[in-house]
Ligand code: KG4
């Protein structure tokens with residue numbers, strides 16, 4: 119089966135073609151157009167995002183089709199998968215409306231795909247072994263979820279953030295440190311030069327007393343850490359030492375956040391006897407996080423699979439991949455397919 123994927127949930131307009139069956143699916147093309155305009159505002163402006171998707175969706179899709187060796191009309195496609203939740207509704211609607219129109223024109227089925235289920239599938243396009251059963255850590259600008267994936271479509275949510283998402287914490291701390299938006303990769307780069315002993319922030323929501331069954335055993339929280347960094351920034355400012363302290367502050371923040379994510383992911387892998395750990399979402403680009411999780415799961419024989427950057431951040435290949443699996447299960451969306459700001463991942467249980 120050859121599936122065209124379309125993603126427009128936030129500030130990336132993306133289209134991709136994947137083909138194959140079962141766990142043997144390859145990516146034939148992937149085009150991602152990032153909307154740089156939001157940088158000026160330090161965050162995504164929904165109305166601007168929708169308008170930019172509208173301008174880009176046709177050329178981006180045509181490019182993905184041509185890159186896959188297909189005519190720009192889409193002839194040769196067997197189905198279309200489109201992100202329909204969660205995300206900015208006005209942005210999602212651009213993709214959903216376009217996918218439905220194209221599906222009707224080409225007379226191929228359309229399937230609405232869940233953005234977070236897409237992130238779960240993304241790494242399998244890079245690593246043939248990144249398939250269930252595995253422990254999943256999804257860390258993006260909007261979401262932070264620790265899950266057990268017994269099989270595709272069988273998801274158990276173990277923990278999530280009680281306040282800010284991991285990427286949001288990176289972006290907010292980056293702002294405190296005067297770095298550009300989105301700040302995750304800037305913090306990572308700055309932290310490389312930072313002395314890890316200068317600012318030792320406590321890893322959030324992590325203590326030895328936590329036991330399986332406790333709410334806080336898997337749950338995460340990052341706003342307290344952000345406040346701790348803010349206090350340290352103010353103190354450094356008062357000493358007139360902020361410029362010198364920036365790498366140390368970035369390092370201290372990143373180390374604390376990674377300590378929590380690594381330990382909680384290792385707990386989940388141990389509890390379910392999983393030897394594979396799959397990372398997803400924009401923050402999964404962070405090499406220190408990849409290394410931290412790998413170290414934490416190594417003692418129980420775990421291997422970490424992280425997607426290449428273009429598959430870690432929002433992209434349509436993961437949507438096409440998740441949609442292909444749903445189509446293989448016989449699922450189809452009707453003309454009533456709609457966009458939703460929030461929606462549970464299908465097959466998710468607590
Ligand atoms: O998955 P994504 O592209 O979009 C959402 O669905 O939110 O994730 C974007 C997030 C941003 O918060 C960005 O700062 C973060 O991923 N990010 C990183 C790195 N690269 C991107 N965070 C930490 N280290 C990185 N290298």
Ligand code: ZN
Pocket residue numbers: 233237258399400431432
């Ligand atoms: Zn995402």
